[in-house]
Amino acid sequence: MDLQRNFFIFLFFILSFFLWKEYKKETFIQPEVSKEKMHVSNFINYKDEISNSIRIKTDVLSLKVNMRGGDIVQANLNNYKKDLHSRESFQLLYTKPSFLYHAKSGLIGKDGIDNFSVNERPIYQSNKRTFELEKDKTELRVPIWFLSKKNILYKKTFVFKKGKYDVYMDYDILNLSKKRIEMQLLNELQQNANIPKTQQNKYKQNLMLHTFRGTAYSSIQNKFKKYKFEDIVSNKQLKLKTNSGWIAMVQQYFSTAWIPKEKDIIDYIYTFKSKKNLVNIAYISKKIYVNPNTHKKISSILWIGPEIQDQMRLVAPNLDLTVDYGWLWFISQPLFQLLRCLHFLVGNWGVSIVLITLIIKLLMYPLTRAQYKSMIRMKKVQPKIDIIKEKFSNDKKKLSQEIMRLYQKEKINPFGGCFPVLLQMPIFLALYYMLTSSIELRHAPFLLWILDLSSYDPYYILPILMGLSMFLIQKTSLNDISDPIQKKIMYLMPFIFIFFFLWFPSGLVLYYISSNLITIIQQKLIFNN
The missing domain is CATH 2.70.98.90 (Beta-galactosidase; Chain A, domain 5)
Structure with a gap:
């Protein structure tokens, strides 16, 4: 499963979530x-x-x-x-x-x-x-x-x-x-x-x-x-x-x-x-x-x-x-309790968010490893897939059958890469609800200019850092996209995410930056073994 599909899935959920929130928004009659x-x-x-x-x-x-x-x-x-x-x-x-x-x-x-x-x-x-x-x-x-x-x-x-x-x-x-x-x-x-x-x-x-x-x-x-x-x-x-x-x-x-x-x-x-x-x-x-x-x-x-x-x-x-905590209360509540425990130990809510991100990424490491191993195998069989596409270009049904047969032979799950992304979405949204609802995080400072983790970054530095970390993931991944249109879309993705994250709570952007940096480290470990 290549990285671009992960980005599209994530973007789809982000857009769907906030469009749903806009639809459900309370209106007050003047x-x-x-x-x-x-x-x-x-x-x-x-x-x-x-x-x-x-x-x-x-x-x-x-x-x-x-x-x-x-x-x-x-x-x-x-x-x-x-x-x-x-x-x-x-x-x-x-x-x-x-x-x-x-x-x-x-x-x-x-x-x-x-x-x-x-x-x-x-x-x-x-x-x-x-x-x-x-x-x-x-x-x-x-x-x-x-x-x-x-x-x-x-x-x-x-x-x-x-x-x-x-x-x-x-x-x-x-x-x-x-x-x-x-x-x-x-x-x-x-x-x-x-x-x-x-x-x-x-x-x-x-x-x-x-x-x-x-x-x-x-x-x-x-x-x-x-x-x-x-x-x-x-x-x-x-x-x-x-x-x-x-x-x-x-x-x-x-x-x-x-x-x-x-x-x-x-x-x-x-x-x-x-x-x-x-x-x-x-x-x-x-x-x-x-x-x-x-x-x-x-x-x-x-x-x-x-x-x-x-x-x-x-x-x-x-x-x-x-x-x-909305419809994800069953995730937000234990997540908040864990965050409180970490805050008790370190005394800083921002550092606690970084630590909780590390814990989540470590728990999900087996799935992440399976995802990237699947990407490696997909890259190896890509030439065979290209041959099959060329051979059965006029027979869609036969093309699908042959590609699935190849996946079975090579023990590749073409949808394996989606699961870690889908699993992260509820955690991401639960953290959003937690940051915008927990009084303990109101006006909670992190470092330097970040004085309120429940509010957006006043200088928009964190969203830009998040976009750079996303760009680094693209560069360090094994994606080999030949289609020029797909390449342009991939390069645009960090800018699209920067725009959407401009008004997100700083704590949520911090979580995503931490997650991206840990992902880069995990990529290096997995690809080098």
Whole structure:
């Protein structure tokens, strides 16, 4: 099997994969609303939500909680930068005139104090405007409360742990009235379907780097299921009866999720579109009853932060699946675990990628050796094939039969060279998913100018080196192509690959360069024996 066929197979898979990703790409419908109208009607309480809020700061989170409803309306992740060279921390939850992303919670039903449909919310009280986790403390508790006209005290307490992104939210309901009260807990995530252009990262709009942004949930029926913003905007709403699970909004590297702490408390999970292109996913609990002069405690967990798989796995079953490795998750997950082990040993993600490439190439060496040995035998029998082609040039059927008979006699598998290439494709694509989905590789430096392995090379040096390494493989292989058209195509292949790899993550290009260099060494060893 000659090298040109390998290149064509590889190129075919590359093109097919990214054309498929473009076809599957999420589209967000732009609302036909003027900016003035959107500002007034969509975010009429924008200033109130900022001014009437308390600030909370831990070692990893900086939040604002709107006292009207007790919702988290702003969240910054202190340990993650907005961009590679930015001094600003990454903001996950927003309250802006052009964009809104909130984590909401309330009590609805017969005696509930929240009416989301008409935006009637209780005004909570607090004894402080600013809360901060002290350096020598491991926990911060932030209580807010509301006393209703029916003489029912509602206390909402946010509990933060040092170094943790899972926030506990406890509702304490003290019924001081003379009647039994009834309500349901509603936990909701709300966001605009459209990202404002000012918040979009330009290179992520490239075909090569598209990732999923939308809602997700877990239920009894599904461990993990994504649900597109596009479907919610198009009124293809989800309503799922389940008594356990969680809801989430996910994007590249980060997510928010509401998880009930009590077992079997959920009644159903649903999605809906509210006014002005806001998409929502929520769960409602079963009915909660509180007898006179008694109290009831209801607890939920809000994950708000980076998609750190080990931590998420401990918070809720299947929550770590929000790290979306696509349809090759069964390769990406063990590949990532191996990469983590190597990083633990060497302390550099780029070096870890080089080492994992070496391990993969060593494991595949028997197949690679068989491939090149087949190429050597093919080269030796090529004169005989030329004779057969000349002899049976007018009889296609006889020509094929004679060539196959020759292959059998010489013990040559004409398709043997394809298998190593086909085997490498899932690994290549799994590494792509891993690099664009694992938070650990976001802004991870390698050497010199490569400061972010999850992003493309800003100077395009790695793609050029990759093309040169491909050209070296061509020169050191045993290909003897006589057809001038095929020769031109072969010489064009490195340039074609350079173009496609320009916007690939640097880590992926590094993998391919390492693979090519190891291939050159393996060629020398095999051809000289």
